[in-house]
Amino acid sequence: MIPAPQKHSYALGPGVVAPAMHPEYGRAIQELNNVNYPKAGGQPFVVDAGHGVGGPHQHTQYPYVTGTSVLALKYKDGIMVACDTLGSYGSTKRYKSMERMKPVGKFTLIGASGEYSDFHYIMKLLDELTTDDYCHDDGQNLTPTEIYNYLTRVMYNRRNKFDPLWNSLVVGGFHNGESFLGTVGMVGTCYTDSHVATGFGAHLARPLFREKQYDDMSEDEARALLEDGLRVCYYRDKNSINKFQIAKVTAEGSTISEPYALITEWGYEAFVNPAAAAVGTW
Amino acid sequence: MFRNQYDTDCVTWSPAGRIHQIEYAMEAVKQGSAAVGLKSKKYVVLATLKRAASELSAYQRKVFKIDDHMGIAISGLTADGRVLSRYMRRECINHSFVYDSPLSVGRLVLQVADKAQVCTQRSWKRPYGVGLLVGGYDKTGPHLYYNCPSGNYYEYKAHAMGARSQAAKTYLERKFETFDDATLEELIKHALFSLKESCTDGELNSKNCSVSVVGLDTPFDILEGDTLKPHIDALDAEDAGAMETDTAPAAPAADAPTDEAAPPEAEEPPAAMES
Numbered sequence: 001m002i003p004a005p006q007k008h009s010y011a012l013g014p015g016v017v018a019p020a021m022h023p024e025y026g027r028a029i030q031e032l033n034n035v036n037y038p039k040a041g042g043q044p045f046v047v048d049a050g051h052g053v054g055g056p057h058q059h060t061q062y063p064y065v066t067g068t069s070v071l072a073l074k075y076k077d078g079i080m081v082a083c084d085t086l087g088s089y090g091s092t093k094r095y096k097s098m099e100r101m102k103p104v105g106k107f108t109l110i111g112a113s114g115e116y117s118d119f120h121y122i123m124k125l126l127d128e129l130t131t132d133d134y135c136h137d138d139g140q141n142l143t144p145t146e147i148y149n150y151l152t153r154v155m156y157n158r159r160n161k162f163d164p165l166w167n168s169l170v171v172g173g174f175h176n177g178e179s180f181l182g183t184v185g186m187v188g189t190c191y192t193d194s195h196v197a198t199g200f201g202a203h204l205a206r207p208l209f210r211e212k213q214y215d216d217m218s219e220d221e222a223r224a225l226l227e228d229g230l231r232v233c234y235y236r237d238k239n240s241i242n243k244f245q246i247a248k249v250t251a252e253g254s255t256i257s258e259p260y261a262l263i264t265e266w267g268y269e270a271f272v273n274p275a276a277a278a279v280g281t282w
Numbered sequence: 283m284f285r286n287q288y289d290t291d292c293v294t295w296s297p298a299g300r301i302h303q304i305e306y307a308m309e310a311v312k313q314g315s316a317a318v319g320l321k322s323k324k325y326v327v328l329a330t331l332k333r334a335a336s337e338l339s340a341y342q343r344k345v346f347k348i349d350d351h352m353g354i355a356i357s358g359l360t361a362d363g364r365v366l367s368r369y370m371r372r373e374c375i376n377h378s379f380v381y382d383s384p385l386s387v388g389r390l391v392l393q394v395a396d397k398a399q400v401c402t403q404r405s406w407k408r409p410y411g412v413g414l415l416v417g418g419y420d421k422t423g424p425h426l427y428y429n430c431p432s433g434n435y436y437e438y439k440a441h442a443m444g445a446r447s448q449a450a451k452t453y454l455e456r457k458f459e460t461f462d463d464a465t466l467e468e469l470i471k472h473a474l475f476s477l478k479e480s481c482t483d484g485e486l487n488s489k490n491c492s493v494s495v496v497g498l499d500t501p502f503d504i505l506e507g508d509t510l511k512p513h514i515d516a517l518d519a520e521d522a523g524a525m526e527t528d529t530a531p532a533a534p535a536a537d538a539p540t541d542e543a544a545p546p547e548a549e550e551p552p553a554a555m556e557s
Contacts, residue, residue, distance in 0.1 A: 136389065136392075138386070138388055138389070138422075139422070140386055140388075140389070140422065142381075143383070145382060145383065146381040146382065146383050149380065149381050149382035149383075150380055150381055153379070153380050
């Protein structure tokens, strides 16, 4: 999330610290001939104030534009993944048409929650690998398990550098007649299961999956269950919108649906005074 | 004295369009003792003749396990072979760490070939003086590759390299069509028979040769000494039976060119040990 009340300019937004607000800045200006200092007057500012003032880059260590939960489950023909298309800027619903699921090679699909630019970086790494496979021209491609394992290594490696990629990833695939579904966390935590979810989804949607998911379920059943999960997430997660994509990977390859909305029902009694049933809240 | 003006390093062409240093390196492979490799649809077998530096010494190892799914037989400078086998082991272990899957044989062979090629294009380097027979089994099946000091690599159904290997090749060329459906035992038998053709002094025994196998559900394994002895005994038994019908090919005539290169026995130990 956005760094907790680091002083920042309301006009410029988080991460962009006005020099007057940064204790080190005035001194730094005098010590270094700072290139950001406007020669023709005006208010100077620095991006990522920590850098160049005796500290390492800090701006990679907090997420800025983030996506929320990704839900996924196995079904008869392969795997199905779903998430909304929101890119939040802190708690601002800033970008409303961000695709957070991307195919990798022929048999794999990645869904990402967390920092969007870090997801881009991860996709760049994976695209390099698939390009490399293509260039070898020996008919061998990365399998879903290989991609999953690769990502756990990358995530854990970055955590060890104290510069984690701020994502929770879902890796799904269908290869040689077998479905694969796994998830990788920000610090390299990982597991495979018949159904997985990141973020709030792990608490809101997975209880439903635990009850209803089974590996031989039909595509329609799987879609209905996934939509139930999405709906619950949308009801309870403030950083989500009613605009979803569902993707699947089967023997035919991967397809990602166009965004669409779900029918929602806000008349439930529990929604009228949600605090009533929750002791300790207000 | 006749002296070749164009062979001092591997970045100088001869006017005939050859690079002598690379050819010398390939000659080093021919002077090592023989190694053969062959494969069926399920297995790859490598077999080698081992040399002992002296009467008192042990036989020099020529087969190295790279990973559970892959191994190499070397011919030429053993020291260079060890360096390459260490490199291959490292690549395999890194691949299984990162991807949790075994490295493809073809990809690794390509990497080794690229590594060897670099040495043929740098004035301050020398080509590796070792040939590798790489046998392995991956998701595309069994593979047998030959890696040459020149940076070339070839995939084979069956191949032999090293001293007097022409004789073994002749055997393999005569029989290779039956290899595809051969059992592992038959494959080992063919490997030993072909190796026998290249054997210079005395008989094959469980000390002077070693066999390795890898294949479907069969992790790479080296048969030596006592584990190899049954196979050698079976060979001798069959040989005795076959003598009456099948005449052994005239080996000395076939391998005349390579024989020339083989060092005479009881020479003083060379600076770089070949095996």
